[in-house]
Amino acid sequence: MFSKTCEYAIRAMIFIAQKSKAGSRVGIKEIAKAIDAPEYFIAKILQDLSRKGFVQSLKGPTGGFYLDEEPLQCSLADIVKAIDGDRLFTGCGLGLKNCSEARPCPIHDVFKAVRDDIYNMLEDARIGEFSKHLEKSLTFLKRK
Amino acid sequence: MFSKTCEYAIRAMIFIAQKSKAGSRVGIKEIAKAIDAPEYFIAKILQDLSRKGFVQSLKGPTGGFYLDEEPLQCSLADIVKAIDGDRLFTGCGLGLKNCSEARPCPIHDVFKAVRDDIYNMLEDARIGEFSKHLEKSLTFLKRK
DNA sequence: GTAATAGAGGATAAAAATGTCCTTTATTAA
DNA sequence: TTAATAAAGGACATTTTTATCCTCTATTAC
Numbered sequence: 001m002f003s004k005t006c007e008y009a010i011r012a013m014i015f016i017a018q019k020s021k022a023g024s025r026v027g028i029k030e031i032a033k034a035i036d037a038p039e040y041f042i043a044k045i046l047q048d049l050s051r052k053g054f055v056q057s058l059k060g061p062t063g064g065f066y067l068d069e070e071p072l073q074c075s076l077a078d079i080v081k082a083i084d085g086d087r088l089f090t091g092c093g094l095g096l097k098n099c100s101e102a103r104p105c106p107i108h109d110v111f112k113a114v115r116d117d118i119y120n121m122l123e124d125a126r127i128g129e130f131s132k133h134l135e136k137s138l139t140f141l142k143r144k
Numbered sequence: 145m146f147s148k149t150c151e152y153a154i155r156a157m158i159f160i161a162q163k164s165k166a167g168s169r170v171g172i173k174e175i176a177k178a179i180d181a182p183e184y185f186i187a188k189i190l191q192d193l194s195r196k197g198f199v200q201s202l203k204g205p206t207g208g209f210y211l212d213e214e215p216l217q218c219s220l221a222d223i224v225k226a227i228d229g230d231r232l233f234t235g236c237g238l239g240l241k242n243c244s245e246a247r248p249c250p251i252h253d254v255f256k257a258v259r260d261d262i263y264n265m266l267e268d269a270r271i272g273e274f275s276k277h278l279e280k281s282l283t284f285l286k287r288k
Numbered sequence: 289g290t291a292a293t294a295g296a297g298g299a300t301a302a303a304a305a306t307g308t309c310c311t312t313t314a315t316t317a318a
Numbered sequence: 319t320t321a322a323t324a325a326a327g328g329a330c331a332t333t334t335t336t337a338t339c340c341t342c343t344a345t346t347a348c
Contacts (some may be wrong), residue, residue, distance in 0.1 A: 001145065001232060001235075001237060002237070002239075003305075003306090004239060004305080004306065005305080005306075007237075007238050007239035008239075010238055010251075011238055014250055027323095027324065027325085028324080028325075029324095038306085038307055038308080039307095039308090040307065040308050040309070041306065041307050041308080043325075043326085044306095044307090044327090046325085047325080047326060047327075050325085050326085051326095057324090057325060057326090058314090058315075058324085058325080059313075059314040059315050059316090059323085059324055059325045059326080060314060060315025060316050060317095060322090060323055060324060060325080061315070061316045061317065061322070061323045061324070062315085062316065062317090062323085062324090063314085063315065063316080063323075063324050063325065064324075064325085065325085076251065088145060091145075093145060093146070093151075094146075094151050094154055094155055094285075095146075095148060095151035095152075095287070096284070096285070096286065096287050097287050098284075098286070098287065099284070103284055104282075104283050104284070105283055105284060105285065106158055106274040106277060106278065106283045106285070107154075107220065107269060107274075108283065110265050110268075110269060111265070113261075113265070114258065114261045114262050114265055117257075117258045117261050118258050121254045121255070121257070121258055124254075125251060125254065130250040130251075133250060134250065138248075139248050139249055139250045139252065140240070140242075140243070140247055140248070140249060141238075141240075141249065141250070142240065142242070143239070143240050143241050143242065147335075147336090148335080148336065149335080149336075171293095171294065171295085172294080172295075173294095182336080182337055182338080183337095183338090184337065184338050184339070185336065185337050185338080187295075187296090188297090188336095188337085188338095190295085191295080191296060191297075194295085194296085195296095201294090201295060201296090202294085202295080202344090202345075203293080203294055203295045203296080203343075203344040203345050203346095204292090204293055204294060204295080204344060204345025204346050204347095205292070205293045205294070205345070205346045205347065206293085206294090206345085206346065206347090207293075207294050207295065207344085207345065207346085208294075208295085209295085
């Protein structure tokens with residue numbers, strides 16, 4: 001559904017959000033461990049998210065990544081769009097560039113319905129809202 | 145959503161289905177043109193689908209690919225499973241191997257709902273059912 | 289049987305995604 | 319001001335996906 005890059009991005013964002021609510025910044029090593037992702041790879045992804053304004057960062061000792069109010073309100077859909085583009089939300093299920101209402105592919109209508117479902121679910125899910133469950137260990141971010 | 149391989153596979157199957165209903169076999173070149181896919185690549189994919197019993201083939205002059213009754217009834221879900229595996233239908237949205245009801249990822253519940261939607265839609269869509277619209281040019285299989 | 293045709297299958301190539309390393313720059317504590 | 323720390327960024331390596339080529343085998347028409 002999502003690229004691996006995007007999966008890591010979402011997991012990292014949720015983790016950083018939790019730490020940010022607790023008022024602290026997190027370093028890449030801690031993030032990599034917490035979400036069980038390759039350290040250098042997650043570093044690249046966060047660099048990208050940082051440039052795009054989804055996450056804040058500070059260099060040097062006591063530095064690290066954090067989110068302030070605005071990014072906490074961003075939705076999973078925003079992150080997916082930033083990383084994977086909007087192909088998932090607007091693209092044709094069969095990969096046809098010219099698929100449209102006027103010139104639909106065979107699965108166009110039925111596919112559009114689930115595509116919209118996916119979009120709505122991801123749009124409704126805000127990064128900031130996952131912290132409570134994580135905190136109580138009702139949900140998890142690790143691979144294994 | 146699907147791999148490119150899988151998109152080509154579905155498009156090819158729908159095209160072959162249409163031709164089969166009309167009683168004829170189709171060669172790889174014709175298929176490649178009709179669905180605007182790389183000829184040698186689609187050949188590989190059909191080889192695979194053929195081994196797995198999703199499509200029939202015959203070598204030599206007047207040979208080609210065709211579907212008989214049973215494959216015409218197969219669903220898009222069957223094809224997706226055969227090509228991409230069932231990750232899309234059963235995997236975690238955040239790529240976590242150990243995500244489960246007992247140990248859910250943050251987006252587990254909401255993701256499961258759309259995953260099920262996708263599965264139901266693909267399970268309901270039978271390869272044989274797309275021919276009429278294709279025939280009447282109400283739907284299309286070409287990229288451009 | 290022979291020649292032509294068309295899929296099967298092995299091998300290889302190119303491109304994209306994923307993952308790693310190393311140097312530079314900004315920040316902090318002492 | 320200096321040393322230590324941590325992200326930024328460029329370069330490179332590996333793996334997976336996508337795409338191509340070539341030879342072999344089965345089938346048909348003659």
